[in-house]
Amino acid sequence: MAIKFLEQDQLAAFLGWLAEKALVVAPVKENGVVAFTPWVPGTEVELDVLLAKQSPKEFVFRQTETYLKFNYHMAPAAEVAEGEAAAGTTTGPDAPLEAPAEPAIPYETVDVESVVESPALTIFGLRPCDVRGFVQMDNVFGGYGGFYFDPLYNAKREVTTLLAVACRDPRSTCFCTAIGGSPAGTEGVDALFTQVEAGFTAEALTAKGETALEFSGFADAAEAQSGAADKLKESALARLDAPFTLAGIRDNLKANFEGQGWHELCMRCISCGTCTYVCPNCYCFSVNDELIESSGERYRVWDNCFNPLYTEETSGHNPRMEKSNRFRNRFSHKFWYYPDKYDSLLCSGCGRCVSHCPTRIDIREVLRVMGSPAGATAPAAGPGVSATTAPAAAEGKEA
Ligand code: SF4
Numbered sequence: 001m002a003i004k005f006l007e008q009d010q011l012a013a014f015l016g017w018l019a020e021k022a023l024v025v026a027p028v029k030e031n032g033v034v035a036f037t038p039w040v041p042g043t044e045v046e047l048d049v050l051l052a053k054q055s056p057k058e059f060v061f062r063q064t065e066t067y068l069k070f071n072y073h074m075a076p077a078a079e080v081a082e083g084e085a086a087a088g089t090t091t092g093p094d095a096p097l098e099a100p101a102e103p104a105i106p107y108e109t110v111d112v113e114s115v116v117e118s119p120a121l122t123i124f125g126l127r128p129c130d131v132r133g134f135v136q137m138d139n140v141f142g143g144y145g146g147f148y149f150d151p152l153y154n155a156k157r158e159v160t161t162l163l164a165v166a167c168r169d170p171r172s173t174c175f176c177t178a179i180g181g182s183p184a185g186t187e188g189v190d191a192l193f194t195q196v197e198a199g200f201t202a203e204a205l206t207a208k209g210e211t212a213l214e215f216s217g218f219a220d221a222a223e224a225q226s227g228a229a230d231k232l233k234e235s236a237l238a239r240l241d242a243p244f245t246l247a248g249i250r251d252n253l254k255a256n257f258e259g260q261g262w263h264e265l266c267m268r269c270i271s272c273g274t275c276t277y278v279c280p281n282c283y284c285f286s287v288n289d290e291l292i293e294s295s296g297e298r299y300r301v302w303d304n305c306f307n308p309l310y311t312e313e314t315s316g317h318n319p320r321m322e323k324s325n326r327f328r329n330r331f332s333h334k335f336w337y338y339p340d341k342y343d344s345l346l347c348s349g350c351g352r353c354v355s356h357c358p359t360r361i362d363i364r365e366v367l368r369v370m371g372s373p374a375g376a377t378a379p380a381a382g383p384g385v386s387a388t389t390a391p392a393a394a395e396g397k398e399a
């Protein structure tokens with residue numbers, strides 16, 4: 001599809017047009033913090049700050065989400081008797097030969113109502129690494145390889161359009177290219193916008209993206225405008241390096257499973273879980289019931305694998321009793337267990353966990369050390385090395 005151009009002063013009109021059809025979410029700065037926020041006319045979109053503090057995953061995979069409502073009650077004897085009496089009056093070949101001899105007794109029953117909310121959603125201004133986060137969660141919740149299909153996530157995902165903006169100025173904590181991504185990556189993106197002088201170039205990559213670019217304010221991009229977009233993408237790409245190598249990382253993590261390095265690296269970790277909450281692809285949740293008298297709700301809520309209760313079993317046994325076990329799990333899950341199952345990584349290199357960890361634990365350092373042979377620091381590799389080229393890791397890992 002042809003490259004389009006949107007004048008900067010048409011952005012609000014474009015978002016307003018989108019908002020007529022869907023909830024529009026965009027990065028907005030408030031009290032010095034950039035967060036993905038429902039957009040309303042008059043809201044200024046913040047694109048100068050590269051990454052919002054949290055990824056926009058919470059709009060599809062909610063932090064807290066009720067999915068069942070229930071109500072316990074006693075079925076009164078009269079009601080039961082009426083129901084049975086009604087059954088007894090059935091005529092035709094299926095009619096019972098005799099009415100029940102004994103009257104029914106009251107019994108406790110429960111009414112259950114499922115809740116699935118999926119309003120149409122358009123996310124504007126997320127980065128290609130944020131979109132990759134959705135692609136990685138799609139594997140888990142979408143039933144990839146015959147695994148679990150999640151109705152809550154998929155109902156929202158199906159009606160979500162992702163309008164990404166290419167990164168102009170990667171941060172020192174970004175490492176998307178080390179794991180096969182790019183500041184202008186298109187995996188999972190419905191339309192890719194690039195900020196150039198006086199506006200944006202825009203390229204539709206899916207049918208949803210084409211629909212979004214039907215807004216009348218778009219014009220065909222001039223050659224100079226699409227040329228400027230290409231230059232900007234190249235310059236952003238050139239500023240990124242690869243801080244660790246993916247080659248053999250799965251085998252090395254396996255070989256270093258009992259390594260002393262895990263104990264040393266996790267010393268500073270305070271198990272706060274921040275790294276998992278800001279991550280665009282961490283997807284663990286727990287399930288709780290809230291009951292007030294006889295009515296209640298069942299909801300799921302984000303969990304995190306640093307939480308000591310995360311794997312505690314009903315018996316009280318906890319297979320990840322030590323902090324180092326939990327710490328090891330996070331990195332092994334992203335670069336070993338998940339790749340084994342989904343033939344992809346569970347990290348998009350956004351660097352949020354690096355910038356927001358209160359104790360400055362750096363995933364790149366962890367992978368350099370524990371993803372290298374015998375826990376040695378490995379030299380950096382070039383971008384585009386595929387983790388999937390590593391031989392499949394053998395048995396013995398944690399679940
Ligand atoms: S953000 Fe840092 S301190 Fe907190 S759980 Fe993650 S690694 Fe540990």
Ligand code: SF4
Nearest residue numbers: 279347348350351353
């Ligand atoms: S693990 Fe860290 S760098 Fe990787 S996607 Fe999650 S927050 Fe970003």
